[in-house]
Amino acid sequence: MSPDIHRDIHRMRREFPERRIDYYPTIDSTMHAAAACPVGTVVIAEEQTAGIGRHGHSWHSEAGRGIYCSMVLEPAPVLTLALGLAVADAIASTAGVTCDLRWPNDVMLGGKKVAGILVQLVDGRAIAGIGINVNQDAFPEELAGTATSLKAYTGRNACATDLLIALVRAVDVFAREEKDNVLRLFAHASSYAAGRRVTVDLPDGVIVGTTAGLDSSGFLIVRRDDGSDTVVLAGGVRAAGT
Ligand code: BTN
Numbered sequence: 573m574s575p576d577i578h579r580d581i582h583r584m585r586r587e588f589p590e591r592r593i594d595y596y597p598t599i600d601s602t603m604h605a606a607a608a609c610p611v612g613t614v615v616i617a618e619e620q621t622a623g624i625g626r627h628g629h630s631w632h633s634e635a636g637r638g639i640y641c642s643m644v645l646e647p648a649p650v651l652t653l654a655l656g657l658a659v660a661d662a663i664a665s666t667a668g669v670t671c672d673l674r675w676p677n678d679v680m681l682g683g684k685k686v687a688g689i690l691v692q693l694v695d696g697r698a699i700a701g702i703g704i705n706v707n708q709d710a711f712p713e714e715l716a717g718t719a720t721s722l723k724a725y726t727g728r729n730a731c732a733t734d735l736l737i738a739l740v741r742a743v744d745v746f747a748r749e750e751k752d753n754v755l756r757l758f759a760h761a762s763s764y765a766a767g768r769r770v771t772v773d774l775p776d777g778v779i780v781g782t783t784a785g786l787d788s789s790g791f792l793i794v795r796r797d798d799g800s801d802t803v804v805l806a807g808g809v810r811a812a813g814t
Pocket of ligand 1: 602620622623626629631639640678687689701704717755
């Protein structure tokens with residue numbers, strides 16, 4: 573994919589002539605570059621040497637195999653859920669596969685993670701970091717059981733530039749969507765939103781229960797076997813038994 577994005581960054585800029593699109597062959601993290609940019613900017617890298625994941629994890633950012641992108645957005649309610657919908661929409665329209673969304677916004681194919689999203693608030697702007705595993709053939713041993721790529725799942729190479737263009741368009745649409753619409757679309761798209769047996773890692777311990785929908789702020793309600801509800805405010809949700 574390396575020559576693909578590199579060659580086609582001009583195509584990206586033609587598609588979005590009003591937009592600032594910064595491209596780095598290599599960078600520590602697109603999150604750092606985007607933090608200094610105005611709303612509307614898209615920062616894209618071919619490779620990240622210190623990609624940042626959620627919960628203090630790193631993000632595997634092999635050169636030329638994935639999409640590593642940060643978009644600078646206006647903050648919005650349930651933005652984090654809207655971004656998951658946008659990534660799933662872009663993948664569906666370009667690769668023809670339907671992703672599941674593991675609350676709040678892990679994008680899943682065949683039970684493995686194909687894309688991850690990190691939102692950081694910086695000086696009143698939302699920096700939306702999106703990593704999509706596109707054409708990886710293999711992952712490091714510690715990720716092999718939990719990560720997949722579009723190529724690994726479909727058996728076909730995917731065009732990263734087509735996917736990036738669809739992604740920017742989809743983020744523009746979903747990030748502006750009304751909160752209630754986002755909640756409704758997420759509940760429809762995610763097998764984790766309701767009726768799913770899950771394990772949740774919380775700061776004060778682990779709980780097991782069945783998901784029981786989203787509250788009005790987009791937080792996940794997990795019903796324990798004693799009937800009590802826990803509202804989960806941050807990630808750490810996985811299918812029970814995994
Ligand atoms: C997650 O842990 O699920 C979130 C992963 C977010 C990775 C992306 S890749 C582009 C942007 N730059 C980073 O360093 N992280 C995000």
